Amino acid sequence: MDLITELTILALAAFVGFEVISKVPNTLHTPLMSATNAIHGIVLLGGMLIIAESEGVLSKVLLVIAIAFGTINVIGGFLVTDRMLEMFKKRPKPAEKPGAEE
Amino acid sequence: MDLITELTILALAAFVGFEVISKVPNTLHTPLMSATNAIHGIVLLGGMLIIAESEGVLSKVLLVIAIAFGTINVIGGFLVTDRMLEMFKKRPKPAEKPGAEE
């Protein structure tokens, strides 16, 4: 893939992100922030992709750290989000009245 | 670009479409339909792209028709949409020319 194809994908994905997120009600801002935190943990893939071809102890150590960081992001992010949302779920009547946005 | 890159782009664009359109109020359904009509007139580019390299009278004739079709779509679609929306716009201050549009 060349840069322009990547830009194409980037632009479209950014639009998707804007559209999806712009509907979020206030109540869910904090869980959402933490869920997106989990998603950018995807950088973990970056570490996995290059660790084999990287030479030298320093590089490998740094990449193990990067992978660990990414994993913290992913697992921690999803767990924390789930914990928060679990509390919302406990409520008798979960339907949200779409207060602020729109 | 290979097929999978194109699928990637297709999937993202479809998401954008879904998100954008799902917010449309009833009132705007008809104008929206006609605006999307204009947008798929973009097939006109397809005709432009291959007309030079196509051989034979039949091919050229068919492509001229295709280009004409696409142009009808684009120009007609945008004009019709604009006409409809213009009427919506007039509302705040009702003018006194009944029958003008007939």
Add this chain to the structure above:
Amino acid sequence: MTLAIFLQDPDFIRLLYIVAFVLFIVGMRGVTHPTTARRGNMIAGVGMAIAVVATLLIREVGDYGLIALGVVLGTVIGVPAARQVKMTAMPQMVALFNGVGGGAVALISYVEYRDALDMGGNPALEELIPILLAAIIGSVSFWGSNIAFAKLQELIPGKPVGVPGQQFVNLALLLVAVGAAVAIAAGAESEGLFLLLLLAAAVLGNMVVLPIGGADMPVVISLLNALTGLSAAAAGMALDNVALIVGGAIVGASGTILTNLMAVAMNRSIPSIVAGGFGGGGTAPGGGGDGEERPHRSTDATSVASQLSLADRVVVAPGYGLAVAQAQHTVRELADELEKRGVEVSYAIHPVAGRMPGHMNVLLAEADVPYEALKEMDEINPEFPETDVTLVIGANDVTNPAAREDEGSPIYGMPILDVDKSEQVIVLKRSMNTGFAGIDNPLFYNENTSLLFGDAKASVQEVLAAVKAL
């Protein structure tokens, strides 16, 4: 010189395409909000212009004379059509425009395939599969849309045209088209097969849409719109053109959503619409079923005029008949006249009144009805009990209390305008015929309902004259 080289740089052109589709998206976002809709449409138009210019810049693009010819032809046909079409004829117009889009895709696919054969054989699967898809969908969409147009324009009967066993015929046609596609994809290099594919798809498009009742057409048009979008996206994949892919995908998504919204608002499922045979545009007699005529009260223009002018609050509930009769301007005049006499007039807009979503809004806007007077269903329904007279003008199904009360009714569950809750109801229509859904309307037999028979425009004119004469 260097500028020319820069402008023709493939990467520059691809950047232009990105700009173009971003403008499409931004434009469509605009179109979904009333205040920004017009600007949104223009933004999308600018995007389109950029896409066209970018394409003209491509080094391989030539034959400018022929391109210009096509564009001029399209403009000469499209502009007057767009300028002159009446608002009531919008559904047909949209169908027609949709059809030409599908037709263009089918033609382009065909020529692409011919080109490939000229160059020595089938193209790579990566290119071939999208070509075949585009050809089938484009052809179905072209013919289906044309039939829809013809039905709405009443060039052919709007009634469902049934062929026995036609589901099987359709299935067979689909199998032929797909079979031809598979054969080509599997290696057969044959223009004949491709033509067979186009032909089978064309007949399929006809056969699918023909049996559908004229009144289901808008849903079908929207579905065909989605298909045209998809075919454009497929063509884009064949041609490696991002603008086509993105534009097509947006149209496809939008068409899908609108189809769904309409089907839900009508309480119908998409498969049952495509299966056809429902709704014939109001010629079947009342389906009460017991053959027995129930009594109804008819009235005349003078009585209606006095009822209206004595009222404090009047609600107009317009429907498809208003569009047919083009009575919108006359209705506005009547409302003006009443308001001069101190009567408060508002309009109850049902989301699927008429034959297109937003149909009533467009019509009444055309007649300069002030925006504040238009009330959506949820807003007006609680107000009916405080309404003195409701004037139902060419609306039928959207006022049918059976949807609320009669669980056996085919439209049970569809939200309706509660016009029957107002003190008096006056229904303007031409006969006791049914509306789109082809079912009887208990409203007409209510104690507080009276019917004023005749073409809506003529009736309203008479009422207007009578009001003025008071």
Add this chain to the structure above:
Amino acid sequence: MTLAIFLQDPDFIRLLYIVAFVLFIVGMRGVTHPTTARRGNMIAGVGMAIAVVATLLIREVGDYGLIALGVVLGTVIGVPAARQVKMTAMPQMVALFNGVGGGAVALISYVEYRDALDMGGNPALEELIPILLAAIIGSVSFWGSNIAFAKLQELIPGKPVGVPGQQFVNLALLLVAVGAAVAIAAGAESEGLFLLLLLAAAVLGNMVVLPIGGADMPVVISLLNALTGLSAAAAGMALDNVALIVGGAIVGASGTILTNLMAVAMNRSIPSIVAGGFGGGGTAPGGGGDGEERPHRSTDATSVASQLSLADRVVVAPGYGLAVAQAQHTVRELADELEKRGVEVSYAIHPVAGRMPGHMNVLLAEADVPYEALKEMDEINPEFPETDVTLVIGANDVTNPAAREDEGSPIYGMPILDVDKSEQVIVLKRSMNTGFAGIDNPLFYNENTSLLFGDAKASVQEVLAAVKAL
């Protein structure tokens, strides 16, 4: 064997990536609706699992032992942290998680550059530019987030730490980082320059966030979140990885929107927040400005208890202090006790009460406050005039009538809870100190306001005991 080949097929892996990002999008859509939020989060998690598996399938990926080590390390650290963090500490947690993401991007970019040098020199610009961008943004985000964490966790003072002329220092640092990047892009092949770039960005991250008041932190975290997303997208472009690009872009867009929403709700502009120096977390004395102490009425738990139990309608307006004191459970108990006595209790939720959007919702949900009792600002504001007693618990700015009345006030124009319109107001706080915005609150000096000083939890406990004793 053939299965292995199929699974390792690059196209198959890319299809898996498409599935993964589609699940991200579907998941995030879910997270934006209360009823589907939890499922959405899980769907996104499945998408992540698929992305990881797809990556492991890639033929060039190896060193599985080291990968496993990283994953295990991350799990061992992440899981307990996520399990044990208190709801009140969420802001810090989010900051920390955000930071590690940025850190990972910076490290990966650095190693990628080293690899390229090992292989003979700078990579192609197409790859190099994203690497440089990812390195700068990732480093800024890592260090900035860590400082934000340290401030919120009170490891370093939350107050703005000002350095004179620091805008210039920041500008200089940015220029160094960008300069190094440009030099590398222009052809310099130097690990040293790359380290300089990382270092300048690191110091910049520190310098930008250090001077920002602890209370502006959530906006800053959200901004850094957007940056981390962008850096991930840039890393994806360097690595040709669609999942990274799409995931990063979504996070970037989401962070941008949330930053904006928060800034708007606080009536602050993002540049002015980043410029720093606003709000010190409530230690500056009232900014009324004239040095003169205005009179206020303080009250005691017994009086409050009797006021509450005599009321028909009580509204609780919680704020940051509730979170600090962790008084949510006690408040719920008090409400239960009052309701037993026939008092109707509801909660007024201001969108930016606390230090995170939705902070109050999460806290009160944790304490099992029934959902129907929580009312958003727009819903509750018209109800204050019919409220007998409003209990302001650790809220300050969000109840400040100056935002409504005093055009000179820095928070003028911010929508607030109109607690001052209720018959009686009781404010629970520890002192006359200001809240986040560092400005005086005229509410405290109103006729109908009385203050109950002390830690919110302790005060509520006393009131609860007094109510029970009645």
